[in-house]
Amino acid sequence: xxxxxxxxxxxxxxxxxxxxxxxxELPTEQEISKTTDEALKYLKESNFEKSLITSRVAxxxxxxxxxxxxxxxxxxxxxxxxxxxxxxxxxxxxxKKALFFANKTTDNILKNRINNNLGNMYCFEKxxxxxxxxxxxxxxxYSKKEKDTALVYLININITWAYFDIGDFKKGxxxxxxxxxxxxxxxxxxxxxxxxxxxxxxxxxMNDHNKANACFLTAIKEGKAGIEKSDLSYSYLExxxxxxxxxxxxxxxxxxxxxxxINESIYNEEKLKKAERAGFNLELDEYKRQIGRIEIEKDTQxxxxxxxxxxxxxxxxxxxxxxxxxxxxxxxxxxxxxxxxQLLFTNEELIKAKEQAEEASVLKTQFISxxxxxxxxPLYGVVGITNMLLExxxxxxxxxxxxSLKFSARYLLSLVNDILQINKIExxxxxxxxxxxxxxxxxxxIKNSLSFLSQKNKNHISxxxxxxxxxxxxxxxxxxxxxxxNLVSNALKFTKKGEVFIIANLVKVVEKAHYIxxxxxxxxxxxxxxxxxxxxxxxxxxxxxxEDYQGTGLGLTIVKRLLGxxxxxxxxxxxxxxxxxxxxxIAFDYDPEKTKSIINEIQVDLTxxxxxxxxxxEDNRINQxxxxxxxxxxxxxxxxxxDGYAALEIxxxxxxxxxxxxxxxxxxxxxxxxRKIRLxxxxxxxxxxxxxxxxxxxxxxxxxxxxDIIIKPFESMKLFKIMNCLIVETKNAG
Ligand code: ADP
Numbered sequence: 001x002x003x004x005x006x007x008x009x010x011x012x013x014x015x016x017x018x019x020x021x022x023x024x025e026l027p028t029e030q031e032i033s034k035t036t037d038e039a040l041k042y043l044k045e046s047n048f049e050k051s052l053i054t055s056r057v058a059x060x061x062x063x064x065x066x067x068x069x070x071x072x073x074x075x076x077x078x079x080x081x082x083x084x085x086x087x088x089x090x091x092x093x094x095x096k097k098a099l100f101f102a103n104k105t106t107d108n109i110l111k112n113r114i115n116n117n118l119g120n121m122y123c124f125e126k127x128x129x130x131x132x133x134x135x136x137x138x139x140x141x142y143s144k145k146e147k148d149t150a151l152v153y154l155i156n157i158n159i160t161w162a163y164f165d166i167g168d169f170k171k172g173x174x175x176x177x178x179x180x181x182x183x184x185x186x187x188x189x190x191x192x193x194x195x196x197x198x199x200x201x202x203x204x205x206m207n208d209h210n211k212a213n214a215c216f217l218t219a220i221k222e223g224k225a226g227i228e229k230s231d232l233s234y235s236y237l238e239x240x241x242x243x244x245x246x247x248x249x250x251x252x253x254x255x256x257x258x259x260x261x262i263n264e265s266i267y268n269e270e271k272l273k274k275a276e277r278a279g280f281n282l283e284l285d286e287y288k289r290q291i292g293r294i295e296i297e298k299d300t301q302x303x304x305x306x307x308x309x310x311x312x313x314x315x316x317x318x319x320x321x322x323x324x325x326x327x328x329x330x331x332x333x334x335x336x337x338x339x340x341x342q343l344l345f346t347n348e349e350l351i352k353a354k355e356q357a358e359e360a361s362v363l364k365t366q367f368i369s370x371x372x373x374x375x376x377x378p379l380y381g382v383v384g385i386t387n388m389l390l391e392x393x394x395x396x397x398x399x400x401x402x403x404s405l406k407f408s409a410r411y412l413l414s415l416v417n418d419i420l421q422i423n424k425i426e427x428x429x430x431x432x433x434x435x436x437x438x439x440x441x442x443x444x445x446i447k448n449s450l451s452f453l454s455q456k457n458k459n460h461i462s463x464x465x466x467x468x469x470x471x472x473x474x475x476x477x478x479x480x481x482x483x484x485x486n487l488v489s490n491a492l493k494f495t496k497k498g499e500v501f502i503i504a505n506l507v508k509v510v511e512k513a514h515y516i517x518x519x520x521x522x523x524x525x526x527x528x529x530x531x532x533x534x535x536x537x538x539x540x541x542x543x544x545x546x547e548d549y550q551g552t553g554l555g556l557t558i559v560k561r562l563l564g565x566x567x568x569x570x571x572x573x574x575x576x577x578x579x580x581x582x583x584x585x586i587a588f589d590y591d592p593e594k595t596k597s598i599i600n601e602i603q604v605d606l607t608x609x610x611x612x613x614x615x616x617x618e619d620n621r622i623n624q625x626x627x628x629x630x631x632x633x634x635x636x637x638x639x640x641x642x643d644g645y646a647a648l649e650i651x652x653x654x655x656x657x658x659x660x661x662x663x664x665x666x667x668x669x670x671x672x673x674x675r676k677i678r679l680x681x682x683x684x685x686x687x688x689x690x691x692x693x694x695x696x697x698x699x700x701x702x703x704x705x706x707x708d709i710i711i712k713p714f715e716s717m718k719l720f721k722i723m724n725c726l727i728v729e730t731k732n733a734g
Pocket of ligand 1: 490491492494522524525540541542552553554555580
């Protein structure tokens with residue numbers, strides 16, 4: 001490469017500082033200049049890597065400072081670096097950028113240099129002479145403006161060479177003339193060689209062979225003395241071309257060989273340089289790749305650091321959670337151990353308490369049954385004797401004391417019965433029975449039995465039964481009657497001069513089950529909303545007045561419990577002064593087949609006009625009197641014995657139609673006595689007449705051979721019905 005085509009840069013080598021200004025600070029013009037000088041210095045030292053880095057820093061600073069001059073200078077240096085790497089396209093790209101910014105300035109020298117450099121690129125590297133020459137001409141304009149004769153000279157040389165190279169001597173000659181006229185020995189050695197070579201080319205063109213020959217030889221001589229081999233090589237080539245033209249082929253060949261030799265060595269040197277630069281390029285690439293890799297690694301490291309940070313955090317968190325869990329677990333275990341111990345202790349206590357409760361429950365049941373028995377026995381006497389008194393002494397009917405006595409006795413009796421009933425339900429001793437009954441008869445019977453109460457309060461009872469309800473149903477009619485009795489008697493008690501309705505409606509039928517909704521409705525005093533829940537509790541009576549106090553406060557409790565046995569519940573609608581409606585539903589079975597046979601068996605008349613012989617086995621004197629009175633009142637004969645032995649004795653001698661047997665007797669109880677009677681093959685029907693609860697003794701009574709049980713105190717009608725029935729049955733069987 002000829003020296004003329006030297007890349008024009010800045011030769012201002014000012015001392016530079018090592019510090020590179022931080023990007024963030026706005027660098028001064030002077031500081032940027034220092035950086036560009038530094039980049040230039042590195043370029044001259046062939047330290048391209050540093051030169052590129054520094055020039056980029058300078059470019060960045062210049063861009064921040066918006067200094068077009070310095071931007072152009074920086075781009076020019078960057079382009080020069082690429083030129084050195086023979087990356088001409090990149091070099092052109094950056095030179096053009098440099099020119100773009102330089103054109104914005106008034107710096108003609110700068111514009112001159114960049115245009116010259118672009119001329120070099122196009123003419124001698126890209127072989128686009130026209131384009132290149134245009135740049136040279138621009139460069140020439142600027143150097144002329146600056147009156148820089150040295151530069152004008154150099155650029156004229158470049159233009160001349162370009163024109164001569166493409167054989168356009170006409171255009172090249174004016175420029176050649178300039179260099180010829182202004183030639184002096186002060187110009188560089190390299191320029192001298194080129195000057196003589198161009199002169200040779202000129203004279204050759206002018207066919208002045210001698211002058212041409214002399215000029216070429218001077219160029220070769222000067223070239224040999226200089227260090228720039230490329231100028232010499234071009235001189236050899238052009239001289240060889242000249243010798244060929246004039247037909248001196250032998251010499252032409254000789255010089256071509258010289259040219260080839262020198263070119264080869266230049267080529268080798270260039271190759272070496274290129275290899276070095278390529279190496280550097282590779283290094284640079286490797287360096288960039290490394291930077292990239294480092295950045296990626298840094299990124300991955302950062303990511304993995306983040307990940308490990310998260311992992312560590314998670315680990316700490318999980319450890320904390322585990323720790324908390326372990327601590328909680330440990331605490332739990334301790335707590336569990338403690339609670340277990342406590343539980344064991346409480347369990348033992350509970351077992352003890354349960355045993356005690358069971359014991360207490362047994363005791364309570366025993367107590368209640370004993371007490372009720374013990375109470376019922378004297379009550380039987382009290383009620384019986386009061387009745388006797390009233391019957392025998394009609395004049396006492398108006399006695400306040402006697403009616404009080406009767407009332408108190410009846411009250412006590414119902415209290416005992418109620419308590420016993422509740423106790424039995426609570427003890428789960430009540431099992432519903434399945435009996436066939438006529439529902440309207442049952443309801444009317446209740447209505448009739450309460451007629452005294454309705455008359456007392458001047459109430460009217462209406463029974464409304466849905467015609468869809470079958471006449472005969474199967475269910476526990478006794479418990480049903482008890483429910484109805486309680487509710488209707490309440491309605492009658494708490495209603496004055498009003499209406500009480502007993503309403504039954506069929507609401508649904510599921511197979512055999514007929515769901516009947518019963519409503520007991522009154523127009524009485526009503527129940528306040530606040531009391532509506534309370535009244536179902538034991539012994540709760542609302543608005544109790546001494547004078548009309550006729551209840552135990554257990555009626556609704558019994559109703560609720562009994563309905564519970566039916567799997568039903570009771571609801572209540574009431575408002576003060578307007579009346580009350582109690583509603584409940586019971587499912588009774590309807591079985592036409594079963595009902596038919598039962599209806600046929602029903603005996604229409606159980607009363608008898610016959611006089612029967614009755615043996616009463618009773619130890620209690622008062623009760624003896626009461627029972628005798630009842631029996632004799634019905635014109636039956638009555639024999640009373642005090643105990644079981646006496647009964648056995650008399651039965652040896654006498655025949656009776658029926659035996660009324662007390663159960664709780666000293667020496668020998670009713671069961672024992674019955675068993676002995678049956679052992680003697682005496683078939684006389686025996687009715688247990690007892691203050692015990694029926695359920696309590698039924699089993700033993702049947703096994704002993706007792707035919708029926710009547711609980712004291714009893715309705716005499718009921719006693720006679722049972723007695724007659726049994727006597728007739730036995731006689732028919734006999
Ligand atoms: P008691 O033996 O007092 O009737 P109950 O348990 O049967 O006991 O009833 C509790 C209370 O509920 C009664 O004292 C009464 O205040 C109230 N009560 C029950 N039925 C009616 C009703 N039909 N009308 C007004 N109040 C009623």
